[in-house]
Amino acid sequence: MAKLTMMGHIEDTARVLQRAIDERKDYGQEFIDFWQNNNFKKVIFTGSGTSYNAMRVIRNMFVKLLNVEGVAIEPTVFTYSENINPSSCFRNDQVLVIGLSQHGDSISTCDALKRAKDEGFATVGISEEQNTAITKIADHYVHLVCEEEQIGPETRGYTETLLQFYLLAVEAAHQTKLIGKEKYNQLISDAQNLVNDFPTVVKESSEWYEKQQDELVSMKKASIAGYGYNFPTALEGRLKFFETFGRPTTAYEQEEQLHGPIRAYDEDNFIFLIGGNNGPEFKRMIDIAGYYRRAFTKHVFVISSAKATEDKRDLKFSVKTTDLLSPIFYVVPFQVLSAKLSEKVGIDTSVSPVTDRSISGHMNG
Numbered sequence: 001m002a003k004l005t006m007m008g009h010i011e012d013t014a015r016v017l018q019r020a021i022d023e024r025k026d027y028g029q030e031f032i033d034f035w036q037n038n039n040f041k042k043v044i045f046t047g048s049g050t051s052y053n054a055m056r057v058i059r060n061m062f063v064k065l066l067n068v069e070g071v072a073i074e075p076t077v078f079t080y081s082e083n084i085n086p087s088s089c090f091r092n093d094q095v096l097v098i099g100l101s102q103h104g105d106s107i108s109t110c111d112a113l114k115r116a117k118d119e120g121f122a123t124v125g126i127s128e129e130q131n132t133a134i135t136k137i138a139d140h141y142v143h144l145v146c147e148e149e150q151i152g153p154e155t156r157g158y159t160e161t162l163l164q165f166y167l168l169a170v171e172a173a174h175q176t177k178l179i180g181k182e183k184y185n186q187l188i189s190d191a192q193n194l195v196n197d198f199p200t201v202v203k204e205s206s207e208w209y210e211k212q213q214d215e216l217v218s219m220k221k222a223s224i225a226g227y228g229y230n231f232p233t234a235l236e237g238r239l240k241f242f243e244t245f246g247r248p249t250t251a252y253e254q255e256e257q258l259h260g261p262i263r264a265y266d267e268d269n270f271i272f273l274i275g276g277n278n279g280p281e282f283k284r285m286i287d288i289a290g291y292y293r294r295a296f297t298k299h300v301f302v303i304s305s306a307k308a309t310e311d312k313r314d315l316k317f318s319v320k321t322t323d324l325l326s327p328i329f330y331v332v333p334f335q336v337l338s339a340k341l342s343e344k345v346g347i348d349t350s351v352s353p354v355t356d357r358s359i360s361g362h363m364n365g
């Protein structure tokens with residue numbers, strides 16, 4: 001079978017999202033039983049790269065649906081600089097550490113789980129690849145049904161992981177009676193609607209790119225801002241731009257962008273504002289977009305599904321989802337831009353430009 005391109009993975013995502021829904025009893029029941037048999041009050045979420053950004057989104061889902069304290073942290077900071085239960089207001093058996101590594105062999109994430117386990121905390125490892133280091137270190141394991149990605153920059157895996165853990169949180173919330181049948185059905189139908197509408201999001205993102213390809217391809221530096229549930233989306237957009245198109249990119253929480261970074265902005269900055277979730281920040285985003293356009297650059301792109309600003313550069317999706325699921329939709333334009341801009345300028349995203357591999361973040365190079 002021919003290797004899927006980056007765009008091919010993005011277009012194939014709806015299929016594995018459907019798998020996440022259909023197979024949730026298979027990959028999920030062990031985790032749900034484990035959750036039910038414990039009384040976790042604090043969950044630490046860790047992972048590297050795209051997996052770190054995924055963990056930040058999933059942290060928000062768990063806090064919202066399962067009423068736990070949630071901490072998302074970079075694994076190496078966790079391993080060497082973090083006190084796991086500093087106030088001791090939880091018993092140690094009420095703290096769970098979850099590590100995600102799609103390939104299962106990131107040194108950082110495995111070390112973090114090792115530390116947690118050595119100190120007697122419960123651990124869950126998540127990966128797509130089976131029989132890898134992470135599956136042996138953690139005392140519980142969840143297999144991702146995103147299927148192996150055939151190129152380095154992860155897209156399908158990120159998106160599928162978010163839905164898979166949303167569903168696990170919904171199931172756990174239902175089975176522990178935090179939510180009733182009606183709420184459960186609503187949350188599951190939100191997920192199904194999202195999967196049904198996902199191809200539209202990919203299509204509209206691609207059309208948006210094609211419409212302004214000439215402008216986008218001239219991008220030399222970018223900054224992405226998001227708020228609330230989509231702040232991690234900005235972080236993931238930054239990573240995608242870096243690891244593919246290779247243009248310097250920053251990612252800020254929307255309000256934070258005003259505190260210093262703007263001093264470096266000029267007419268060459270391309271600014272992407274993610275208005276994917278509700279909240280007072282949405283109105284603020286509209287004002288900020290106008291300000292950036294007046295004060296710095298015409299290259300301001302607002303992405304939302306509600307009426308935001310009136311500019312030909314904006315992307316307005318014709319479909320909507322819930323705030324909690326919105327990171328699954330709003331990462332797509334950044335994945336599509338990364339794939340298509342790279343292709344346009346002749347960057348092959350299936351080949352890593354790194355030639356000296358004497359240091360690697362992965363055990364298997």
Ligand SMILES: N[C@@H]1[C@@H](O)[C@H](O)[C@@H](COP(=O)(O)O)O[C@@H]1O
Nearest residue numbers: 048049050051101102103104106
């Ligand atoms: N360039 C890749 C990233 O795209 C990936 O997110 C990260 C973590 O990988 P894993 O999820 O397998 O731990 O590893 C590499 O550095």
